[in-house]
Amino acid sequence: xxxxxxxxxxxxxxxxxxxxxxxxxxxxxxxxxxxxxxxxxxxxxxxxxxxxxxxxxxxxxxxxxxxxxxxxxxxxxxxxxxxxxxxxxxxxxxxxxxxxxxxxxxxxxxxxxxxxxxxxxxxxxxxxxxxxxxxxxxxxxxxxxxxxxxxxxxxxxxxxxxxxxxxxxxxxxxxxxxxxxxxxxxxxxxxxxxxxxxxxxxxxxxxxxxxxxxxxxxxxxxxxxxxxxxxxxxxxxxxxxxxxxxxxxxxxxxxxxxxxxxxxxxxxxxxxxxxxxxxxxxxxxxxxxxxxxxxxxxxxxxxxxxxxxxxxxxxxxxxxxxxxxxxxxxxxxxxxxxxxxxxxxxxxxxxxxxxxxxxxxxxxxxxxxxxxxxxxxxxxxxxxxxxxxxxxxxxxxxxxxxxxxxxxxxxxxxxxxxxxxxxxxxxxxxxxxxxxxxxxxxxxxxxxxxxxxxxxxxxxxxxxxxxxxxxxxxxxxxxxxxxxxxxxxxxxxxxxxxxxxxxxxxxxxxxxxxxxxxxxxxxxxxxxxxxxxxxxxxxxxxxxxx
Numbered sequence: 001x002x003x004x005x006x007x008x009x010x011x012x013x014x015x016x017x018x019x020x021x022x023x024x025x026x027x028x029x030x031x032x033x034x035x036x037x038x039x040x041x042x043x044x045x046x047x048x049x050x051x052x053x054x055x056x057x058x059x060x061x062x063x064x065x066x067x068x069x070x071x072x073x074x075x076x077x078x079x080x081x082x083x084x085x086x087x088x089x090x091x092x093x094x095x096x097x098x099x100x101x102x103x104x105x106x107x108x109x110x111x112x113x114x115x116x117x118x119x120x121x122x123x124x125x126x127x128x129x130x131x132x133x134x135x136x137x138x139x140x141x142x143x144x145x146x147x148x149x150x151x152x153x154x155x156x157x158x159x160x161x162x163x164x165x166x167x168x169x170x171x172x173x174x175x176x177x178x179x180x181x182x183x184x185x186x187x188x189x190x191x192x193x194x195x196x197x198x199x200x201x202x203x204x205x206x207x208x209x210x211x212x213x214x215x216x217x218x219x220x221x222x223x224x225x226x227x228x229x230x231x232x233x234x235x236x237x238x239x240x241x242x243x244x245x246x247x248x249x250x251x252x253x254x255x256x257x258x259x260x261x262x263x264x265x266x267x268x269x270x271x272x273x274x275x276x277x278x279x280x281x282x283x284x285x286x287x288x289x290x291x292x293x294x295x296x297x298x299x300x301x302x303x304x305x306x307x308x309x310x311x312x313x314x315x316x317x318x319x320x321x322x323x324x325x326x327x328x329x330x331x332x333x334x335x336x337x338x339x340x341x342x343x344x345x346x347x348x349x350x351x352x353x354x355x356x357x358x359x360x361x362x363x364x365x366x367x368x369x370x371x372x373x374x375x376x377x378x379x380x381x382x383x384x385x386x387x388x389x390x391x392x393x394x395x396x397x398x399x400x401x402x403x404x405x406x407x408x409x410x411x412x413x414x415x416x417x418x419x420x421x422x423x424x425x426x427x428x429x430x431x432x433x434x435x436x437x438x439x440x441x442x443x444x445x446x447x448x449x450x451x452x453x454x455x456x457x458x459x460x461x462x463x464x465x466x467x468x469x470x471x472x473x474x475x476x477x478x479x480x481x482x483x484x485x486x487x488x489x490x491x492x493x494x495x496x497x498x499x500x501x502x503x504x505x506x507x508x509x510x511x512x513x514x515x516x517x518x519x520x521x522x523x524x525x526x527x528x529x530x531x532x533x534x535x536x537x538x539x540x541x542x543x544x545x546x
Contacts, residue, residue: 032174304322418445
């Protein structure tokens with residue numbers, strides 16, 4: 001569809017609904033949502049409470065059904081079923097850190113694990129509450145408390161098993177909705193409907209001839225060529241901003257995987273023969289979600305020339321805006337459903353992760369080493385309930401302070417990225433020591449924060465004036481400092497490994513040997529834990545008999 005001249009109103013026929021002419025001047029809509037909800041509040045509460053209650057009952061029923069149908073032997077094999085939660089294997093932090101590096105290192109990395117779980121949960125609730133508020137008008141503070149409610153219920157009732165079942169069901173729903181959106185943007189939509197149309201529209205909206213002065217466009221809205229992109233185009237992989245964001249993304253997400261106890265718990269709880277396959281497939285499946293969502297709803301927002309502001313984008317409102325523009329209320333319902341599935345699935349994993357840390361790494365390690373299964377189960381359920389409520393309070397505080405999902409996402413690498421390499425070395429390098437791990441982790445985090453604050457001060461004093469790169473600047477520099485620092489202590493060994501990587505057959509043999517040892521250790525952990533608990537029970541009985 002051809003565009004109109006740059007000085008006409010509207011500048012493009014396909015985005016005419018977002019422009020109006022007044023006194024000879026062309027005005028663009030100030031924002032997409034303009035503080036108005038697309039759906040009724042009742043729809044928002046129905047999704048939050050209705051879906052939450054349904055999945056709480058449904059997953060709890062599935063756990064009960066499997067437990068009653070398969071009997072005691074099967075329930076002993078599956079960790080964290082109700083009544084057999086004491087058979088959960090220890091988390092990755094408790095298995096290795098105290099025995100190898102001692103209490104000090106254990107406490108340091110335990111702190112970083114908690115920090116990771118808090119940051120991830122905060123991002124989930126910030127993004128979820130912002131979208132629910134924008135689409136339905138549900139009070140953002142009420143949404144912060146109500147979203148975790150259903151998750152708390154089925155996590156309390158079913159533990160890790162319920163989390164696995166719910167995550168599978170939620171993932172299926174997320175991917176079905178994702179396929180619908182991709183098909184809509186590139187095949188079925190009357191506004192777009194083909195890759196060639198999307199491509200042509202992206203060229204038009206980034207044209208250098210386009211006027212981007214107020215009021216035909218406002219600060220923070222996409223308009224004209226993109227700074228940092230090759231020839232200002234949206235259809236290029238040569239983007240300085242994209243490269244910097246990619247670095248931040250890699251550093252930050254390494255932290256949310258290595259330092260998030262939820263991944264360790266899930267990996268150890270699964271069968272050794274299935275763990276590596278599951279995580280490889282999970283990684284591929286995960287990649288499909290942000291990639292498809294960005295290339296459909298993300299590019300769709302640009303191709304439709306939607307008047308989305310920087311504030312709306314930082315709160316994660318680009319996908320809902322595109323869904324509404326293409327499908328109206330139906331699109332907003334689909335997006336809301338998809339969001340709720342993703343947030344509650346990840347939120348359940350975070351509850352399990354924190355519960356495991358508090359139960360095994362704190363309660364049974366330092367408070368009550370002789371804790372019985374019932375005591376462990378009781379503590380874990382208390383932690384799930386308390387942490388779920390506290391995260392609702394934290395989300396309210398962050399929303400009140402104006403912290404957005406985008407800010408939190410860029411900041412996470414600064415806070416937790418320094419713990420990644422020490423944790424990897426704990427498992428893979430026999431010469432790694434507690435002193436180096438503690439110093440590298442803590443100092444890396446502190447230097448990252450110092451670098452961040454220094455860059456912000458420099459920006460505020462006028463050295464840099466482009467507000468759009470503030471978050472990217474401190475995120476990149478801070479993350480770079482964090483990831484480099486732990487490498488210094490072990491640089492000589494890393495250099496030797498790199499020099500012989502492609503020529504030394506012994507390295508491959510060592511890697512295969514290491515993999516075999518790790519698989520053996522993982523497969524032996526449940527049995528060792530069971531024997532350990534049985535020996536404790538026998539010792540208690542002997543004491544009572546005496």
